[in-house]
Amino acid sequence: MAVTKSRYASPNHFDAIIIGAGIAGPALAYALSTLPQTSENALRIALMDRSFAEPNRIVGELLQPGGMKALRELGMDDCVNNIDAISCHGYAVLYQGKTVHIPYPDKEEGRSFHHGRFVQNLRAKARTGKGVECIEATVSDLIESPEGRVLGVRATRKGEKEQSQAAEDFFADVTFVADGWSSKFRSKVLGASFREPKLKSHFIGLVLKDVRLPIPKHGTVALIPGTGPVLIYQIGEHETRMLVDAQGGLPKDIPAYIKARIIPHLPENLGDAILDSVASERPKSMPNSFFPATKQGGQYHKPGAILLGDSWNMRHPLTGGGMTVAFSDVVVLRRLLDSVVNDPTLAIPDTDDPSDLEKPPKGPFSDWSKLVPVLTDLHWERKGLAGTVNILSVALYDLFGAEDENLFVLREGCFKYFERGGECINGPVSLLAGIAPSPMYLAYHFFSVAFYAIYCLFAHPRPRKISPDSDKVQMVVPGMDEYPLLVWRSIMAIYTAAVVFLPLVWTEIRWW
Numbered sequence: 001m002a003v004t005k006s007r008y009a010s011p012n013h014f015d016a017i018i019i020g021a022g023i024a025g026p027a028l029a030y031a032l033s034t035l036p037q038t039s040e041n042a043l044r045i046a047l048m049d050r051s052f053a054e055p056n057r058i059v060g061e062l063l064q065p066g067g068m069k070a071l072r073e074l075g076m077d078d079c080v081n082n083i084d085a086i087s088c089h090g091y092a093v094l095y096q097g098k099t100v101h102i103p104y105p106d107k108e109e110g111r112s113f114h115h116g117r118f119v120q121n122l123r124a125k126a127r128t129g130k131g132v133e134c135i136e137a138t139v140s141d142l143i144e145s146p147e148g149r150v151l152g153v154r155a156t157r158k159g160e161k162e163q164s165q166a167a168e169d170f171f172a173d174v175t176f177v178a179d180g181w182s183s184k185f186r187s188k189v190l191g192a193s194f195r196e197p198k199l200k201s202h203f204i205g206l207v208l209k210d211v212r213l214p215i216p217k218h219g220t221v222a223l224i225p226g227t228g229p230v231l232i233y234q235i236g237e238h239e240t241r242m243l244v245d246a247q248g249g250l251p252k253d254i255p256a257y258i259k260a261r262i263i264p265h266l267p268e269n270l271g272d273a274i275l276d277s278v279a280s281e282r283p284k285s286m287p288n289s290f291f292p293a294t295k296q297g298g299q300y301h302k303p304g305a306i307l308l309g310d311s312w313n314m315r316h317p318l319t320g321g322g323m324t325v326a327f328s329d330v331v332v333l334r335r336l337l338d339s340v341v342n343d344p345t346l347a348i349p350d351t352d353d354p355s356d357l358e359k360p361p362k363g364p365f366s367d368w369s370k371l372v373p374v375l376t377d378l379h380w381e382r383k384g385l386a387g388t389v390n391i392l393s394v395a396l397y398d399l400f401g402a403e404d405e406n407l408f409v410l411r412e413g414c415f416k417y418f419e420r421g422g423e424c425i426n427g428p429v430s431l432l433a434g435i436a437p438s439p440m441y442l443a444y445h446f447f448s449v450a451f452y453a454i455y456c457l458f459a460h461p462r463p464r465k466i467s468p469d470s471d472k473v474q475m476v477v478p479g480m481d482e483y484p485l486l487v488w489r490s491i492m493a494i495y496t497a498a499v500v501f502l503p504l505v506w507t508e509i510r511w512w
Contacts, residue, residue: 007361009171014044015131015363017153017172019139020179021049022119023060024309024326026126028176031074031334033129035341041364043131043341046170048155050138052123054116058205058243058284059317061115061235062088062219065108066385066434067324073331076125083117084236090429092215093418094222094266099214100418104433105426110320112219112233112241135170142185142305143169149368150175150189150304173365175305181289183311190307191300197291200316200397201228204244204254205284208232208273211240219320221400223411224265228401229318232270242274245288245318247401254283289314290394292507293386297375303368306375308333313386316397321389324434328385329378336374336381340364385437387508391501392431392442398500406496409489413453416460424448439505450497454490458483 088110090103152171228245251257293313430436461475
């Protein structure tokens with residue numbers, strides 16, 4: 001019997017190339033390696049990144065319970081071990097001197113950690129996958145056929161003489177682009193359907209040493225007048241991350257901004273640690289962008305390439321849902337690709353004709369027409385979780401960073417809604433944690449907050465001066481004479497809630 005030829009023309013030929021070894025890339029590489037395979041369709045996977053050194057970022061440090069669930073489904077939950085990770089049991093929200101406790105329901109747990117250590121564990125796990133090869137190289141371009149299909153990438157391997165090294169061509173039947181929020185291939189893959197990411201704000205990151213949070217092993221969200229929210233969560237036994245949301249661009253003098261605008265509104269025990277952090281190192285910053293997921297596989301999409309992770313879809317990191325979405329996307333994609341990888345038509349033909357036996361077998365991803373329905377299914381099947389996290393992150397940011405008077409009414413109502421406890425806490429935190437993937441459930445709680453905010457306008461006492469000439473105030477329930485104004489404010493609050501929420505829903509259901 002004739003010997004069947006390999007489908008790999010050279011060592012630089014793979015079934016799949018993955019650009020980017022941050023969060024989504026290693027998870028996908030390992031997921032592909034775990035697909036049931038036969039000897040005829042065993043996969044070769046190239047995981048490429050310009051550097052496999054430990055990254056140093058100020059986000060991607062909190063994995064919600066839903067993300068932990070996805071990691072377990074991928075068989076990668078051990079990646080949170082041995083990195084000084086901290087169990088996270090929920091949130092504490094601080095507002096105007098009050099604290100509300102928002103625990104995860106049913107004793108669910110998330111994890112917080114140093115981003116770089118977690119990424120190194122993900123990469124180490126990917127290396128153990130069958131057929132996975134990690135290549136440290138800078139990808140400079142996508143290789144395309146005359147018809148426009150992506151055939152692979154052009155990249156320069158890292159080495160001592162990198163400047164003098166020639167670029168190499170790496171080929172694959174499918175190229176996954178997972179090179180993060182600043183992806184340089186996003187626009188090329190999406191073509192005419194590409195829309196620029198929308199910059200929402202910037203995060204300023206500090207590391208605090210040996211501090212005690214208002215509720216230990218809980219993330220802290222501080223709502224501060226006149227600026228965006230502040231996030232604080234422990235990332236190691238002795239280290240705590242603090243993220244300051246700066247709206248309208250980064251302040252020119254970040255230390256002065258933090259001292260004057262942030263510290264006075266936080267618990268007193270954090271002040272010295274914040275000052276020490278600002279004095280000892282230059283605060284890091286990064287932009288917070290919103291980028292809705294565009295359906296892939298359509299007429300404008302570049303065949304042969306697939307976006308994943310922040311390259312494809314970004315949301316405001318306020319809710320810490322980015323990694324949860326990325327891992328959940330990989331879970332869905334692995335399931336959808338299972339039938340493609342194990343397509344019986346790819347098997348060696350049962351024939352005695354030597355010429356048929358000598359033909360190289362087809363790769364499982366060689367037929368792009370079989371991947372297009374996978375991308376359509378992925379786009380819609382992920383909507384339950386991804387849509388919920390995306391809408392919640394931006395809607396909650398708009399409420400918590402409110403400067404508009406109507407948004408301020410909603411923010412007040414949101415905090416008082418949390419104070420009620422029970423389902424008013426369990427529902428929202430289940431959505432935030434990624435364990436209640438339902439945009440309809442999110443809509444129910446969002447507009448429940450809006451209507452409760454209106455109730456508070458009429459029923460809750462507010463501070464009022466005893467007399468125009470007095471500085472003393474007393475808490476007074478609004479009288480009938482204030483009702484016309486309150487009715488107008490109620491109408492505007494509902495209108496504002498709709499203006500915030502409904503366009504976000506549209507970004508999730510539109511078909512580009």
